[in-house]
Amino acid sequence: ADRVRIEDARQVVAMDEAPADAMRKKKDSSMRVAINLVKDGSAGACISAGNTGALMATSRFVLKTVPGIDRPAIMAVLPTKSGRAHMLDLGANSDCSADQLFQFGIMGSVVVQGIEEIDNPRVALLNIGEEAMKGSDTIRAAAAMLAATRINYVGFIEADSIAESAADVIVCDGFSGNIALKAMEGTAHLVKHFLLEEFRSGLYGRLAGLIAWPVLRSLSRRVDPRRYNGASLVGLNGIVIKSHGGADIVAFQQAIHTAMIEVDKDVPGRIRTIMAEQGDREVLEA
């Protein structure tokens, strides 16, 4: 059988196009056609390096969210000292209610359980202190809701503890999450910039750089952002992966790999199951 089938699509969603316009006017864009294929079951997942807002809006419109999920979240992987952490939301929802943060926690737990094969992923809420009194009313309400479930909720986490592997799933609103992610990217670039500058200054620096090159290359590979490419739009009735717009072959391969794992582990099915259980519990408790 053919491993690749090409579908026709005549329109292009511009990177700066308003999501609502893309949704209404670009019904023959590759983005929309790909999401339609996920919807009708002929594709297992959609991977796009296009306009994030348009991808989110179109996915929500075509695939709809899983019952019990108000809005999908963007979830990505980050390197930590002893492995990886998953963080959501990274920008789809600037402002989040306690209910939404709670839903992100539940989704994060079940998705990471599936794709990382961890029994009880540690779920934490991103906050500006670890004490229970810290943060907004919203975040404290979400904490109380998560603590009342059977997921492994470990409390508040500060942004510097993410790299310390203090949690497997970090839950936050899209504004904070996006800022944390970008701050991390910026700092990694800055340190790399300083490192290269040092190894390029003076004869000794250059010689040391030559000798240290294989070691530096190995470090560079470990923090290579391409290895972490492919953010999941979780909470939809279907798998949609957002690749970085500037992705090269290595990075795009990683995004495809993420999609394959999510298909294999039936991520949307897992979310549907836990949300249905959650709903039953609420009905019983009410």
Next chain:
Amino acid sequence: ADRVRIEDARQVVAMDEAPADAMRKKKDSSMRVAINLVKDGSAGACISAGNTGALMATSRFVLKTVPGIDRPAIMAVLPTKSGRAHMLDLGANSDCSADQLFQFGIMGSVVVQGIEEIDNPRVALLNIGEEAMKGSDTIRAAAAMLAATRINYVGFIEADSIAESAADVIVCDGFSGNIALKAMEGTAHLVKHFLLEEFRSGLYGRLAGLIAWPVLRSLSRRVDPRRYNGASLVGLNGIVIKSHGGADIVAFQQAIHTAMIEVDKDVPGRIRTIMAEQGDREVLEA
């Protein structure tokens, strides 16, 4: 004349003490005594490595804010590719109104103008996109207010552009600011951890590490957090500097140095002057 005078103080503010308790019950703590000395003019500045919340609450109570400033902000220095950037608020105010963000922008501009001797510091608002439509209503209202002043407001900035030296002053609410700062610290530690791991693994890595040592030490000095110790509590009628709790001699010296510069440049006076001008303009416009 004696360069050092020791003042008696019989109480200690615990690191986990509630700010309100510290303020009411610890009137003979070194923190309170030092702030009182700033108030009565016998000290030019107070430097504390103690409880941040208590320091903020006590400073506000004793020194009061400059007319036109609702609440003080915590401002600190960050390394960037081509120099330094100043960021506020870093945690004093979780939730900020547009007015407060506006006040932070005005204060940041005038303080950085003084201490960095830059004519028109570039002031930016931290956001999750650079387009004018991005972010909350609050942040967009603050942007409109800053754009209408004579300060050099350059628009929204994403967290990864801070390290790129895209602005001299970065304005944000205390929640986002604290998360950005901690995310940066965590990433710097993570990269350092990976770097040391690489230079400690295998014979080649160890040898390369030995040769690269002077270069790595020079890098380490450049990103040494001790060189950035000493956050200013700006907006008060007096100079109060918060040092990191775990500061050693080098770090504390840096905090003292920051205090000396602020005394030399009369930071509170500069803020009073620009806020008075701002007030006059509002009266004229009204």
